[in-house]
Amino acid sequence: MQNHTNNNANNSVLELQTQLRQKKISAVELAQYYLDNISRSNLNAFIDVNAEATLNQAKQADILLQNMDNHQKMPLLGIPIAHKDVFVTKEWKSTAGSKMLENYYSPFNACVVEKLANSGMVCLGKTNMDEFAMGSSNENSAYGAVSNPWNNDYVSGGSSGGSAAAVAANLAPAATGTDTGGSIRQPASFCGISGIKPTYGSVSRYGMIAYASSLDQAGVMAKTAYDCALILQAMVTKDANDSTSIQHPKPEFLAKLNSNWQDGNDNQQPLKGLKIGLPKEFIGDIDSDVQNSINQSIQDLTKLGASVIDISLPRTKLSIPAYYVIAAAQASSNLSRFDGVRYGFRAENYSSLSDMYKKSRSLGFGEEVKKRIMVGAYVLSQGYYDAYYLKAQKIRRLIAMDFLEAFKQCDIILGPVAPTPAWQKGTYSKNPAHMYLADIFTLSASLAGLPCMSVPCGFKVQNNFKLPIGLQLIAPHFAESDILQIANVYQKNTDWL
Ligand code: GLN
16 A cells, blocks of 8 residues: 555554553643644644643643542643634633634533543643634634645645644644535645534533534544544534534444454454445546546455445435525524624724624624625525525435435545645635635535545645645445544555545
8 A cells, every 4th residue: 555654643543542651741741742843833823822821721720640540540740722703712812713702712612622622631722713713714804714734735625724724733743623515624635634523412512602503513533533533522412502402322433443344353454344335426537647546445445344335315415505695594594693782793984883893793793604694594584485595405305305314325425635745824715615626525525414534545745845635435324433544544554634
């Protein structure tokens, strides 16, 4: 198998965990190392850092690390993590990439932030993102675009672009992200790291600034599938503060990570018996290097014992209009709370209450967000609701049923994450809506609420630089542990980390 190692396994969470256990490094030293990397970086991956708060958390971790029992009980103790700025935090600003929430401090921490802090992780700060998570390139952030660590003229992907760039450039060993229609998987693939979006409902949305509530789901981005499993394990929960959160029926993501598929005993073929479905709609109109990398990964997985069958997800194309109607509709409703009254940006000069609303919203939101609010209000309005929103919801149901049909024939679905690797900044500035088409391979799994992951599988080699390519794995509801197991076998047997 090809060898294209780019040393991503260095400074993995697993490796840092060993160094902390062996006392080769303290949590404070580790936090300081990343804070230094962040301050030297020119990627614009972070919106806020607060070194004092980070080091305080690290000091607490060091105290707990003195007791060896805690190493077993708290496997993430002392490991740093960056949080996407969509998760509210008390000690760091929470802007969601918007001017609307410039300098906003939340009175409480998001459930995800709280759970990871309780598991001993040290927060490094808040990562840049497309405004309110709307975008695929991080160019919609009010705080500027994030540069791709592989070539600074290229986009990091979005909306969790800051998190992806931070992990890829060693500014953090891991980061949280959110994925409404691809925002974990696509930036992970553009930056050459691993990222998983779990089944909708697995992780609480409490304290996650809402974009499209029926699709928004938190997940994790890290160098390896192993690291993702370790951290996701600490994130899943049923939370009384999120009525759509559920008790995950199979939350043991680490248990079978290192075993063969269905406990087979052929170590040359650890994936023997695995049936991979390749949707015919996921091949064809894509960059040739992306296609070649996917073909190569299929060969690699076949050598590892898996068999590949052709399947069809016939409504794939409809995922774009269905998603952009549903997401805009829910965004228009969620974002109505930003009225300049209780919190957030308020325009300075206004003549009446309605003038204050108008000016605050006109100046506080960016162009893409305003566009989606208007589209959303339109598709929900009387007379158009049935034609657009209801229709989109019906298509969503059909898309979900396509997956149920497909999973009768295979255990996992494989395909590209995006039709191309990262593009140059500004590519879509004249035609922002054309960027929506680049979401074609990520939207349908989101609409169906399925767990899905991106893992690095190759590069597009240009004259004097290369751009990473991601492989997407999609599993039935609650089968995160299958995705992570397959991704881990793939990463152990190839060098695409
Ligand atoms: N690119 C998609 C959008 O703009 C998905 C974003 C996301 O998953 N948050 O809505």
